[in-house]
Amino acid sequence: MTTLSLSRTAGLARANATLVVRNKLTLTYAVVIPLAPLLLLLLGDSGDGSNGAGAAAIVTALMMAALFPVFYNLLSQLVTRRDELVLKRLRTGESTDAEIIASLALPGLVIALATALVAVPFAMLLGQPAPLNPLLYALTVVVTLLLFAAFALWTAAWTKNAEAAQITSMPVILLAVLGQVAIGFPDEVRRFTDLTPGAAMTDLVRVSWFGFGTDDVERTLDFAGTWSAAGQPLLVLVAWAAVAIYLARRSMRWEPRS
């Protein structure tokens, strides 16, 4: 079922947002963790480009936004609501499957998008440059968030309960952080880690916002150059998104195994 009614989706999403706000731990994970890395900008390079700390802070904030309000929040909601038979009950109403999923993902997506948006003036206020290619930056954010939402749906399919999600979320978390962790690794290893979604997203933010070439910590690209430099990581990110969406569609479960 692919049709999407905005009013129905908004009605369900409003209730889901209420649930996120009402649960203090979920709210902390969803809001504080993505925003906290931006505070590193206060201690960073103040835009002089000497060590790339500003880029690292922004990349980390975006990765946390993809991992916590989007991936982990959606994963735990899907598993919990499925176990409580809430999802099955919702499917007996007028809402389509797509609306139910979209409404669960929307609160986290809004928080993550807000983080990506707030990061721009906040970073500029602290001396960082404006994004060199805002369109590429926006595209990177949107594809990354969709990818991690799809990862949540797929992971939920083989996650037995909310406790198990702490373990089953690990492969996706590893795929997300490996790109950043592997920056100091030898080139032979980097060839493989560059193919992870985390590495692709890191490269795309560095290219689109700062105009950094590979491993650079100062601007070496112009606007046109950002598009060509973004080719491979964008392809990697889109490929991961396509695989994740395919897996999510194939494996979606609406009620616990009997």
Next chain:
Amino acid sequence: MTTSAPPDLHIEVRGLRRSYGTGTTAFEAVRGVDLVVEPGTVVALLGTNGAGKTSALEVVEGLAPPTAGEVRVLGLDPVADRAEVRRRTGVLLQTSGFPADLTVGETLRMWSATMTAPRPVEDALAELDLTDRVDVSVRSLSGGELRRLDLACTLLGEPEVVLLDEPTTGLDPESRRRVWDLVARLRDRGCSVLLTTHHLEEAETLADRVAIMHAGRIVREGTPAQLGADHPSTIRFEGAAPAGLPDLAGLTAVRRVAADHGRTTIESDDLQATLTALLAAAADGGVRLAGLEARSATLESVFLAIASGAHTDDRALEGADR
């Protein structure tokens, strides 16, 4: 979506089969069910646990496709025409849940926001006697209140067809009576109701027609009175047949005589005629029949006969009244 004149039948099930698993683990839960629900009537699908009631109902609800056979709700396919069918149908699952941190009012407003033409939430709260619980969180509700909230969601869109899977299971007697009153009001409004239950009294009280399921098939169907009429009445007394009585099997309209657990049971196709003959014979022989009791056939006796395995023989199933 199929467009056609208003259907004569609100629910029509033909040759429905539903299987789980594949290969050696395959299990056929529904084995060729035919069932119809006419507008403005209540049909009860009665059966023991595991009879296939919920498996059949889930197909009617559009939650699962049939393995074979055809299901129409309001003349539409509940899977292919899901949007139209859901708009006009209310579904109550056997067990379901709502987010525990929402209040009763928030839950109903959330549900209302997903509907094309909901009635006011306040009306639904009042009908299900939940008005004073509107600000209470779902996690704090009793089992009966939770079931009433579930029913309120089911009826929020003023459905033409209502599908209730064991609506009173787990409810106390007072709550059960309230649900029965509600179902009666739905019928009075012109709704069609298909409900599953294993409470015989519920089926006898509510249903215009009863279909008894056993081992994936409907083995009896009719009005409660018709089902009873098909089944023998019983006369029982304590001990074996006393000397002085004629051969009991030779009495008028006797179908069978059995002695078990220290009691004699006479099954009769005409209770009044057999009882009159028995009492006359007892009077003639000067015999006193201790613990004498006579009962017309009830849904219970029909159901128990089926549940005890009287209809597990496939030939009996094929010959049974569908």
